[in-house]
Amino acid sequence: xxxxxxTKVAPMASVVLxxxxxxxxxxxRLTDNVASLxxxxxxxxxxxxxxxxxxxxxxKSPAPANQTSISTSTRLAAKQLNWLPMSAEVLxxxxxxxxxxxxxxxxxxxxxxxxPVADGMLQQILATINEKHDYQFKxxxxxxxxxxxLARPGGFLYVDQGxxxxxxxxxxxxxxxxxEIAHVLQRHETKALQSMVVDSxxxxxDLLKTMANARxxxxxxxxxxxxxxxxxxxxxxxxxxxxxxxxxxLLGRVYPDRQDLAKSLDAFLKDLPKPERPRPASxxxxxxxEKLAAAAYDIVNTPVRRHPNSExxxxxxxxxxxxxxxxxTPKRK
Numbered sequence: 001x002x003x004x005x006x007t008k009v010a011p012m013a014s015v016v017l018x019x020x021x022x023x024x025x026x027x028x029r030l031t032d033n034v035a036s037l038x039x040x041x042x043x044x045x046x047x048x049x050x051x052x053x054x055x056x057x058x059x060k061s062p063a064p065a066n067q068t069s070i071s072t073s074t075r076l077a078a079k080q081l082n083w084l085p086m087s088a089e090v091l092x093x094x095x096x097x098x099x100x101x102x103x104x105x106x107x108x109x110x111x112x113x114x115x116p117v118a119d120g121m122l123q124q125i126l127a128t129i130n131e132k133h134d135y136q137f138k139x140x141x142x143x144x145x146x147x148x149x150l151a152r153p154g155g156f157l158y159v160d161q162g163x164x165x166x167x168x169x170x171x172x173x174x175x176x177x178x179x180e181i182a183h184v185l186q187r188h189e190t191k192a193l194q195s196m197v198v199d200s201x202x203x204x205x206d207l208l209k210t211m212a213n214a215r216x217x218x219x220x221x222x223x224x225x226x227x228x229x230x231x232x233x234x235x236x237x238x239x240x241x242x243x244x245x246x247x248x249x250l251l252g253r254v255y256p257d258r259q260d261l262a263k264s265l266d267a268f269l270k271d272l273p274k275p276e277r278p279r280p281a282s283x284x285x286x287x288x289x290e291k292l293a294a295a296a297y298d299i300v301n302t303p304v305r306r307h308p309n310s311e312x313x314x315x316x317x318x319x320x321x322x323x324x325x326x327x328x329t330p331k332r333k
Contacts, residue, residue, distance in 0.1 A: 019238055020320060021245035025131040026082070026187045070204045079195045082187050083211060086134050086154075088218035089190055093154025095227035097140075104141040104161060114141055114164045118177075121170070122157070125178050128253035133185055139177075147271055149176035153189040157181070172267035174254070175247055179268075182246030188239045193225065200224040237308045244313055245320045252324040261324070265317050272310040 070078075105111045122139050135155035144160040147169060151157050157180050163173035183189060201207040201224070214221040235243070248265060255261040308316075 019241040019245060019316065021182070021242055021249055023131070024129060024182070024246055024249060025133045025185045068204045069202060070207060075198055078198045078207070079191060082190055084190055084194050084197070085215050085218055088214050088221050089193060090154035091218050092193055092222050092225070092227060093152050093156045095222065096152050097156055099227060100140070100158070102143050104143050111141070114161065118159055118164050121174050121177055124254055125174065125181060125250055128250060135184060137181065137184070147172060147176070149180045151180035151183045151189060153193050155184055169267070171264040172271060174251060175264045175268040178247035178250040179243045182243040182250065183235065183239065186239070186242055186246060188235055188243070196225040197221055237312070240308050241312065241316050244317055248317055248320040249324065258325055262321065265321060269314050269317065272313060274310070
């Protein structure tokens with residue numbers, strides 16, 4: 001068992017440090033991460049939490065004598081480390097999948113025409129992933145004319161029919177699929193689900209008992225969250241850029257020819273929204289009342305941006321493309 005020393009926690013579980021995707025698969029060992037969280041909590045002065053985590057590995061320890069609220073640092077650490085068993089993640093994905101009513105039937109006329117195309121794209125991408133992971137991806141076509149794709153916990157992938165029924169869209173379809181696969185393999189969905197679970201508890205001991213029982217009974221942990229098909233469609237800016245980078249690296253394995261890779265990336269970038277025009281500068285605010293009113297207006301009328309803008313995504317992908325090109329260039333003797 002390897003215990004990772006947690007020296008600090010990010011302000012949000014969705015923040016990632018390696019947006020250029022050095023690893024296609026986020027390393028994940030349940031015992032290591034749970035033990036790391038227990039050690040972190042112990043150093044935070046919460047000895048009972050460390051003792052509770054010992055039960056996950058067969059250690060005998062007395063039950064905590066008191067009920068204590070979950071500290072902010074422990075809550076954040078519990079969201080960032082991957083401790084959720086795969087069985088719980090898949091079970092949630094299945095529950096969420098049942099809420100989706102717009103799926104193209106595989107056995108229907110259109111399904112028999114388009115699923116082999118989509119399945120072929122998926123298998124082409126998955127065949128390049130040599131890194132070990134536990135996901136069994138499941139692909140579904142949505143009866144939408146749009147050009148989007150999404151992923152949910154447990155490896156459930158969804159792609160719009162509009163990306164499959166038009167061969168012109170196939171280069172973008174491959175990027176979209178690779179992007180969603182990256183979200184899953186980077187555990188973005190896992191962390192989002194963990195965050196919902198952690199936030200459903202107020203007392204530390206209740207959370208610990210549920211986490212300890214999750215391995216043997218994954219349904220017990222999902223009783224604390226509600227399945228929803230739209231929960232995992234919005235990712236943090238860092239996660240989107242990381243998924244873009246991973247998608248480019250995956251497609252770099254699919255396409256030996258750099259021109260084919262460039263075509264796929266360009267198809268994705270071409271479909272991004274046009275950069276917004278900068279708003280004209282307003283007159284300087286004079287009084288504190290005016291400044292307060294302006295701040296309140298921005299809070300109410302300007303939602304928090306969760307997706308990177310088009311320029312950020314293009315710059316990121318161009319940099320990754322250049323890096324892939326350099327690594328593929330044979331060295332001179």
